Amino acid sequence: MTHGAGGFSSGGGGGFSGGGFSTGGIHIHHYHHTTHSTSVSGDAECEKCCCKLVVLGINIASILLCIRKMSRYLRIALLWIYVATAVLTAGLLISINVLGTNKFQAAPTDMRKVQDHVNNVFCQSLTLNSSDPFEAYTFDQEPVVDLNRTEEFNTSYKMTIVRNNYEYWGFYLLPGSTLQFNSSNIFSIFTKIFVIQGESNLQTWLDGKGDCSGCYIYKHDLQSLDTYAMNSSEADNYFFVFFNDGLFDASSTANFFIKRTLYDVSKATSNCTFVPGKPSCRFDVSLNPEQSVVFHSSRRARHQSIDMWSSCKARAWMYVIVFALLPMLVASALSFLFWKFCKEDRTDENQDLVPYQVLDEVVSDQELNKLKS
Structure with a gap:
């Protein structure tokens, strides 16, 4: 049996009491104007964040597919960092939903x-x-x-x-x-x-x-x-x-x-x-x-x-297999493939596939155009 209780506020009359009609109208106009500006700014920030995530995904894919030029050592190090991050995140989410x-x-x-x-x-x-x-x-x-x-x-x-x-x-x-x-x-x-x-x-x-x-x-x-x-x-x-x-x-x-x-x-x-x-x-x-x-x-x-x-x-041996042995085998196999087939090139290690600075300028222009419209 589940029991619960609560209440709903009657809402919003206080904002209009005690003032004249024109004052309320001014507040309403200001409210809508502020909401519009905030909404446009929020949309631009969301687009900016999504664009950066897309760029990050493209950069990771370019590293794993040997498109991005860099040394073998750096490519393998980044691979192990990505695998460790994914494993720790997945293990934490499963532990929260299962253990305790x-x-x-x-x-x-x-x-x-x-x-x-x-x-x-x-x-x-x-x-x-x-x-x-x-x-x-x-x-x-x-x-x-x-x-x-x-x-x-x-x-x-x-x-x-x-x-x-x-x-x-x-x-x-x-x-x-x-x-x-x-x-x-x-x-x-x-x-x-x-x-x-x-x-x-x-x-x-x-x-x-x-x-x-x-x-x-x-x-x-x-x-x-x-x-x-x-x-x-x-x-x-x-x-x-x-x-x-x-x-x-x-x-x-x-x-x-x-x-x-x-x-x-x-x-x-x-x-x-x-x-x-x-x-x-x-x-x-x-x-x-x-x-x-x-x-x-x-x-x-x-x-x-x-x-x-x-x-x-917890079934401890299952956690060891899923979150230790299997990721290590996959990462080791990919590391071997990187070492054998990816070319050694250090010239572009510090360059992004799509520079963030250029992305910021593009998003800023889009945000400015929206505010003008």
Whole structure:
């Protein structure tokens, strides 16, 4: 279960209050003029940066293809610098996305795959921990949903939402699950409910401050004793967002009744039962890309929002092969080819294929022409 809350500012009236119409007009004119100049300048800077990147790419290609004239020693040294930079950058990005502790939330009866911060190539093992009991399983193939195996979960949330604020709850549902919502007590007639599928659509709704096209699957002006029912067609997070765009606060209780479908665990290759205070669940991760780890939160959980952690132990020998041995073999082979086939010429080592000074002058002329137009 995911919970969030926030607010949207009413925006922009302060800039026009307290002054005359002509003063506001002057500020508006100045604002547009400044924005235009800034935009043109920004475009020119962007073009200038892109041009320099293109020139850099051309220069690197000319060095690697032996077009650029230089000594063999310098060409080979630059090759190793480029390879080392690429390897370090790629290794850092993969380590950030795979290694370390992944913290996430779940709800009682949740059943889902662990997908973040785990990789079958670079992870040797995966450790799961939680604030509440759960069961975990490994599958060598994509787990199958058993439509005849279900589990019910009911919960209620009390809300008081001030104007221009929102509050939401999210639930992860497997295909075939059903969810029913009803409201009780008093809601403001200006309170709206949005049902949103997927975290990307929720972010789109938040970025649009409640105004977006196609980012929600249901929208309704919420009133007391309203009901809504849905069937999930695919495994995903489903968010119920309550937004108050009225002039007064809105209070109510949101009741959720969930009937979850579960995975068929009869084909699991291993399993683990976790209880707080006992050792964490640890699974070996194979190189099989279809292997997955699934957890199932207990309905006896002590909290409605369960904190969970997963951590990946690095497969050290894979990092050595991918980020040390293979780059060294490639760089060594290219170095041999450079030494054997590239001509020795030191005359143009300090000259760029396209001098940056000339490029700066060209971009400056383009920027000047834009400002004039």
